Amino acid sequence: MTAGVRAVPRSILYTPAKSLDRVVKAWSYDADVHLIDLEDSVPPAEKPAARRVCREALEKAPRPANVGVRINELGSMAAVHDVLMLAESAVKPGIVVMTMVTTGAEIDLLRRMLASGGAHPEIYVTVETVESVTAVDEIARAADGLVLGSADLAATLGVEITWEAMQAARQAMAMACARYGTACIDTANFRLAEPEVLAEETTRVKGLGFHGKVTVHPAELDVINRILGPRPDELALARRVAAAVAAADGGIAVVDGNMVGPPFARRSRDTVAREDAWTSRFGGDGDTGEGLA
Numbered sequence: 001m002t003a004g005v006r007a008v009p010r011s012i013l014y015t016p017a018k019s020l021d022r023v024v025k026a027w028s029y030d031a032d033v034h035l036i037d038l039e040d041s042v043p044p045a046e047k048p049a050a051r052r053v054c055r056e057a058l059e060k061a062p063r064p065a066n067v068g069v070r071i072n073e074l075g076s077m078a079a080v081h082d083v084l085m086l087a088e089s090a091v092k093p094g095i096v097v098m099t100m101v102t103t104g105a106e107i108d109l110l111r112r113m114l115a116s117g118g119a120h121p122e123i124y125v126t127v128e129t130v131e132s133v134t135a136v137d138e139i140a141r142a143a144d145g146l147v148l149g150s151a152d153l154a155a156t157l158g159v160e161i162t163w164e165a166m167q168a169a170r171q172a173m174a175m176a177c178a179r180y181g182t183a184c185i186d187t188a189n190f191r192l193a194e195p196e197v198l199a200e201e202t203t204r205v206k207g208l209g210f211h212g213k214v215t216v217h218p219a220e221l222d223v224i225n226r227i228l229g230p231r232p233d234e235l236a237l238a239r240r241v242a243a244a245v246a247a248a249d250g251g252i253a254v255v256d257g258n259m260v261g262p263p264f265a266r267r268s269r270d271t272v273a274r275e276d277a278w279t280s281r282f283g284g285d286g287d288t289g290e291g292l293a
Contacts, residue, residue: 006183006277007277007278007281008183009032009066009211010032010211010228010229010278010282011030011032011212011213011221011224012031012034012068012214012215013218013221014035014037014214014216015034015035016041016042016050017037018041018042018049020057023036023054026218029218029221031218032212032225032278033066033067033094033095034066035067035070035097035214036067036069038050038069038071038072038078039071039072040099047072047081048081051081051082054069054085058089059089059090059091061091064093064094066094066282067095068096069082069086069095070096070097071086071099073100074106074109074110086117086119087119088117092118092119093119094122095121095122095144096110096114096119096123096124097123097124097125097147098110098125098126099128100128100152101125101126102131102135103138104141104143105142107123107139110123111123122145123143123144124143125146126147126149127153127173128148128149129152129153129156130153130156130157133172136169136172136173136176137176137179140177141176141179141180143182144182144183145182145183146176146184146185147185147186147187148166148173148186148187149187150188150190151187151190153166161187166187170186170210174208174209174210183212184210184212185210185213185214186201186210186213186214187214188213188215195220198220198223198224199223202223202224202227202228206227206228210228212228230271235271235272238271239272242268242272
């Protein structure tokens, strides 16, 4: 886990590692993190070629620190080849996303494996198994970010991907991530033909305490970025609340006719610090050079 306030992506765009041109083109879209997918979107027979695409794409990435790679399930031979490719790559991704995780020990093992190859990425975990939901506190403590994987989780539960079916998992993730300062990222929207669903879902997960959302379609990025980013008036109010409570020696103050106190000031300070961290990394003036190797 990194120290201090974490720079959390609002949007993560998944692109299958099937074509180098397609992966490179995706970088023109306004996503905080561009994720190269080696897992579900790549058939088994095409995975060796996908790894070559991934490696070449990393070498061409303008901001490797903001490029992610989703690898195959750690217990598979496909994952062994994925990790070897990442270790041998001259350019390392800033984020590695794990799949089908059931325990925090898997995250620790992957960190050691990657570190032995000179790679030190943030580790994000897809929460998509019953075991990962049950052990979400342990997994959030070990990981840098959690991503809800609604498709596999719904399939295991034998339910449709609805708000009601995923609400318990979302709430468990939000609580665990808040406890450990872990990035909390929502699942992709699969109803691409209904943009109102995306807006409603993104607004609701923000209300639960989620920080970001993944997508498989660049047309969704504008909605995701707009809803999950703080408005200028929200940031201005946060600064005023923090200042008012500080002026009251950490006690109760009144801002715009509303009573505010230490919990309000803490939330306000966190909002400002998180926005500053986001701006530093993803806002256009952050790291444009080496990956987190």
